[in-house]
Amino acid sequence: MKIDMLGPFSAALAGVPIAPSAGKPRRILALLALHAGQAVPVSAVVDEVWGEEASPKAHMTVQTYVLQLRTLIGQALDDPRAGRDVLVTRHGSYALLAGEGAVDVHAYDRLCAQGQSAFETGDDATAAARLREALALWKGRALDGVQGGPALGLEAMRLEQSRTDVLERCLTAELRLGAGERLLPELSALVEEHPHHEALHGLLMTALARSGRVSGALSVYETVTARLDERFGLLPSPDLLRLGQELRELAGQASHHA
Template identity: 50%
Template sequence: MDIEVLGALAVQENGASITPTAPKPRQVLALLALHADRVVPVATLTDELWGQTPPRSARTTLQTYVLQLRELIAAALARDAGAAGAPRTAKDVLVTMPCGYLLAAGGGGSDVRAFERLSGTGYRAMDAGDFPGAARQLREALALWTGTALADVQAGPQLQMEVKRLEESRLCALDQRIEADLRLGRHRELLAELTVLVNRYRTHETLHAQFMLALYRSGRRGEALETYQRLRTLLVKDLGLEPSAALQRLQWFILTAHPESAAAPAPGPGRERLLPTS
């Protein structure tokens, strides 16, 4: 089974799509796919589909959605009906467990697992001071994203939480990849990308610090200081907070033309604030 969730939902079994078009069966498949090879409790699926007010028929309706998914799986398995060995059934792929359901991936590909593997390798390379290797691994990890996670799935409470978790992981990988590129002297190459990012994440201090440093190293000291002032104005207006001490130090060192003396801000608890413009 091949699973893609870092963008549009796409799940294939035996080379054929088993992704339904109806909204609620898509939600069920998305949640099962995110937790492939692990049991997803009925209570979790029910909360995803109906929140805190499930109908009396919730269990029966969920079973209907599972049956619809199994029909798609059975059709995909039928493509390989002549294969040697005992044929798998739809119930072998979408398994009923005592307290829920399990989607058996059968060792197939998952873009989430690939992203986690590549980004983890990138983080270890950063820790070891291998900045070219870190930049390469993290760039490969981020290339797996084709858009917002589960962009075409109507998300309930459980999927909304999972999408936020994945987006946070994406931002962490992005932050580290940019840091690796800065250490490799690629400040001019980063300017266009960082311009977009600081406009999307208007109060993300680390991205703003990286943008300020890239601007300064590109001979645009005034714009680096303007970036700090815009961020400070927004933080005070929207959140009633001053920039972190680390970001204030970076601004001071840019003012005194010694920004390399300041470490890039590493936000502590509550300092990495994400407020996209959209």
């Protein structure tokens, strides 16, 4: 089984798509896939699909949708009985037995954990490699094509925030490895995409400075400072202020020796 959530939602078994087009069973499959191998209570499924609007018979409707999913699984495997072996019932719960490595979110989280561990111990080469692997799994907006309820909505938000955090950490590790010049195009594009993200601007400023472009780094600093003031009425963070001061000192030294 292969289930993708880091972009347009899709699910396939033996190369055959099994994700329903209808919204509610599609959402149920996404919820079960997110917790693949674990029992998800019927009550949690009902909350995700209907919330406070759930009828007293909602659990029966869940059974109908699960039957539809099992039918799709059986058709993909050319075995009508296979659905119950893949989407199993466990004491008022359902579990999708997707198999090891089937869900891209799970692979992403494992790679992120490995990268973070390496980052914290100063192994920047391993950190950058693992985090780049994790980022390469993304193919668009998280859970695109699924109308998320409470659980899936929170998961989509977590993943999108994680993507930005992981990218920042990866770029930091690569900068520490001396990749400043190479990262300039990527960082320049990122600050355009995230015009108020201080850490990304700080990384671009660092990359520019290490590439001998101190005046360009100061220009980036002045731009983001103006944006923060105009949009939020805020001063830059202490880290960005410190970096700006260091750049001014570098520029002053360069001017003095010119």
